[in-house]
Amino acid sequence: MFPREFEYVAPSSLDEALGTLASNPGAKVMSGGMSLIPMMKLRLFSPELVVDIARIGGLDGIEDRGDHIAIGALVRHETTAASPLVQQHAAALASAAAWTGDRQVRARGTTCGALAHADIAADQPAAALALGATMVAASSGGTRDIAAADFFVDTLTSALEPNEILTEVRIPKSSGSAYDKLGRRGGHTDYAVAGAAAAVTMSDGTVSSAGVALTGVGTKPTIAAGSVEAIVGTDGSAEAIAGAVARATEGVTVLEDLYGSAEYKAHLAGVYVGRALEQAIAATG
């Protein structure tokens, strides 16, 4: 099983890559290839030109930028998962990266690649949504920032234009965030049957702001607006969390798939919103 024929280039600079994308509408960006290559082998997708960005320098760092951390386009899942910066300031993302794919996949695939791929059941998009991340998209015309809430448009569809590269994701520092899921192969292994990420800020014993996001339940990773509304302004107690759990799928499209009925997925969404919030709130203490 192998892909349809395509042309391949591996530019050594970002400008060269962006120029190639600008002049080739049928081109597709590849970093690790852990999602793109299987899709090309199954012939679900057959780009005319693959632009491999893996040889561009300067995109493989995780930086402390004061109020946020920045993760470059080529930072692999295993690096995100093991980063002390990410573990300390974006624990939800560290867990999500640690539970992405398997060990071999985490050695090749990238955090930004998983975000750009926008799989309905991927882990890191939920963490990015809950943490209020900002995506930095570059094209030959310049760069623009896209809020995570506007980034995940639909199934396998992000707000990136075909001529853009997600060069960096910026994560506001959070002392209280967590992610948990049920993997398709049990435990945390494989894509999420359902999962949830939460990030909370506590001020004087009150949840002053929160982000809660779901993955695996519908057509895209999505904010659980009902849960956010329910938890903000409370004391973060078990009772308050139960209120957020009850509203986990409010306004969210929940669909049946091979891994469970809509009813089961909605139930799991609540379970994992509860667990993520509980861990996130505990982490702020």
Add this chain to the structure above:
Amino acid sequence: MQVSMTVNGQAVSGDVDPRTLLVHYLREDLRLTGTHVGCETSYCGACTVIVDGKAVKSCTMLTAQAEGAEITTIEGLAENGDLHPVQEGFWERHGLQCGFCTPGMILSAVTLLDENADPSEDEIRLGIEGNLCRCTGYHNIVKAIEYAGAKLRGEEPAPAEWEVNA
């Protein structure tokens, strides 16, 4: 397109289509057929090889992406006819039945022990989550990796269960 890399310590180069997957280059061009093609969807791990020190799935990597890389396949593991400790572990602890998953399983285990010299049973089981075995139920594979870990640490491996329970 022209590619060149180092495979099992030997410099190799060739002319491949951009769509040539690394597993096919290794098996068909270099005739290193110890790397197996299993599920082809990057689940099963039978195609696992070591690229620049990391276990990766060679059915989900273009040959072009391996340009300049150092690759180890199962054929490159033994030195001067002496089995690598992980290979020895699979032999001594019956870590295989049909053997189809074994090359990938062994190469995964080699990198697992590189990263964590003394893994717990849980860490071993998680460490081989990317390699499926349909025969053994994994029990003896875990024992084989424990055996290899002990050998690599210079310790005496625990006796085989069938000797203890005899």
